[in-house]
Amino acid sequence: MNPTPRVETPSTKTIRQDILVIGGGAAGFFGAITAAESNPGLKVTILEKGREVLSKVRISGGGRCNVTHACFDPVELVKHYPRGHRELLGPFYRWQPSNTVTWFESRGVPLKAEADGRMFPISDQSSSIVECLLNEARSAGVSIRTNQAVAQIKHHESEGFEVNTQDGHIYHAQKILWATGGLKPGPAMKLLSQWGHHMVDPIPSLFTFQIKHPLIEGLPGLSVDEAEASLCGTRIRCRGPLLVTHWGLSGPAILRLSAWGAREIHQAQESFDCDIDWIPNVKDAGFGLESMMKQHPNKQLHTLSPFDLPKRLWQRILDILGFKLGMTWRQLNSKQVRLLTESLKRTTFHVSGKSRNKEEFVTCGGVDLKEVQFKTMESKKLPGLHFAGEVLDIDAETGGFNFQAAWTTGYLAGKAMAESAW
Ligand SMILES: Cc1cc2nc3c(=O)[nH]c(=O)nc-3n(C[C@H](O)[C@H](O)[C@H](O)COP(=O)(O)OP(=O)(O)OC[C@H]3O[C@@H](n4cnc5c(N)ncnc54)[C@H](O)[C@@H]3O)c2cc1C
Structure with missing residues (x-):
């Protein structure tokens, strides 16, 4: 049996962190775990607006979670991304499906490829992936705070970010990983545009x-x-x-x-x-x-x-x-x-x-890729702000490619945030 992971409901009102990850989905978890494992001295917290984290991972692939795709050549892999194919080529040379497979297998979750190339946990249960991510986050010392809907973020040159949640909590951090999933017109888009980001109109795909x-x-x-x-x-x-x-x-x-x-x-x-x-x-x-x-x-x-x-x-x-x-x-x-x-x-x-499509649907559109540095996933508009996952104007065909984009961008963002000078 896996130990029960620690998911906190915040008690203190003002909390200081090194890295705040907004969004407890696939990209947010991968970014948070990578950052915390790469630099164990850092305080990393995930803020999730829902009661549960990783809810899409849980329902994905009809409950089996199509984690990635057995396509191990970055040049071939990018051909499955209607949006993001050019920008993802470099990132896939750094983190691609073979890395994802090794990552999960070395943490006790063996994967299998089906005839069409889709890869699933051998258990055929998305809970294997969810538990693995929760356990890795716990072991790396990542705090997970649910029911924390981020409502406002201010940035001060000298002090970094001040993040306000809907229930009145205030968090301070030097770096933010924005991993809130597919954008919808609303407050998140307003927040990003205040820093000069442009959003490509979000519309459905798949x-x-x-x-x-x-x-x-x-x-x-x-x-x-x-x-x-x-x-x-x-x-x-x-x-x-x-x-x-x-x-x-x-x-x-x-x-x-x-x-x-x-x-x-x-x-x-x-x-x-x-x-x-x-x-x-x-x-x-x-x-x-x-x-x-x-x-x-x-x-x-x-x-x-x-x-x-x-x-x-x-x-x-x-x-x-x-x-x-x-x-x-x-x-x-x-x-x-x-x-x-x-x-x-x-x-x-x-x-x-x-x-x-009951198996998978995603958002086409999101943060304009021209405004993101793809080596670090950092915003070109606001240093210290990083992006990962579906919030970006990246989406793929069905087959495990959407999760792969989340793992890759989460990994690059986590690594860059952990390695940059503090
Ligand atoms: C039914 C379904 C099945 C799918 N199956 C597959 C599959 O098998 N394989 C595949 O590759 N892809 C699949 N996908 C697509 C895949 O789930 C997404 O591409 C992937 O989850 C994107 O990860 P993400 O972390 O960027 O976003 P998400 O998983 O959407 O996570 C974002 C998180 O941020 C939180 N959040 C949002 N706003 C705030 C805020 N203001 N404050 C705090 N938290 C916030 C959300 O509650 C959410 O938990 C499926 C999608 C659906 C809908």
Whole structure:
């Protein structure tokens, strides 16, 4: 059994610290632990507005926590970040998934990679990650204070930061790690703009598409191993497995498209057209269909689907295009081959809205990356202020990449705060 970690409810009203971490999520914890372990003499405190810390880690990955991704080449890794790919390259050379794996494994939490590269604790329980972070924070002497919503921060040249919480506590610190997660318009954005920071408009990313269309109606649960989804009127296209849901379309291809096209979709007020190529790996579908005609002339069209397409999808395409039951492959004429080719290579769906992906959703937008020094995660506007995690204008495709950004930026910020002169 792991010892119960110490989570404090503050009793004194004015508290002096060396480093204050605002936000008890993945990035805040990683930053706090790194700082305290790198410089054990420092007083490090996490202020969390909620009653619980690490609440997103707990619910993440459907309760299993997709901690990171088995992609160990920084150049490949950054390709999964619609926002932040340029800025994260250097940081990933300093802290990347292999470091995350070693960090957790050396602290008693072995990880495993699934076939698609997603990495989870072997226990398949997010609580393994939560307990590990709580225990490491406790061992490193980090104080954790819950129910501490930071409401105001003042900065004095000589004295550093004065942080006021909603319940009247005052904290003083030389350095602050701002790790409050995805920004929403409100007081936090006002606070940051008082120091000259600009925020890229926060909007949602990683969502599924609401679609009503006869081609997918009544087919929830149907999946295609590899499809290509593209945003009409743009060059944005993403590949991966595709899933039909009760509401429309989901699966990695759609989630990737929602991330890469987040801004365009938001501008279109979530009403837009999306094309699906059901067989993106097939270059010449017409040739493939003609081969089927030669190989299986007497087989019925409806009973033999080409290109390993799920039979229910193939039958639905045939029905919608008006092909009669009982028709054989030999009976196809060239016009019909063209018609089928066009449908298989491009079905246009109108998307009328978005639904939350229950596995993961994140904020696109946040603190402008131009205003952050990526070696130290320090603000270029206000020395002593550091950032980590989703508060930054960084977000990724689904697959453990969002947590990896939190671990990496938290690590760099913690290291820099601990090492800078006191
Ligand atoms: C349902 C769901 C599942 C997910 N699953 C995965 C997954 O499996 N893999 C993956 O890579 N990503 C996943 N994500 C995304 C991932 O959880 C986030 O990218 C990650 O948690 C960001 O970490 P963070 O520390 O920056 O922010 P957060 O985890 O949001 O933590 C920020 C903390 O700051 C606190 N806070 C905010 N304002 C204040 C304030 N004023 N004062 C004090 N405290 C404050 C908040 O209460 C919160 O606890 C998931 C997200 C969701 C919503």
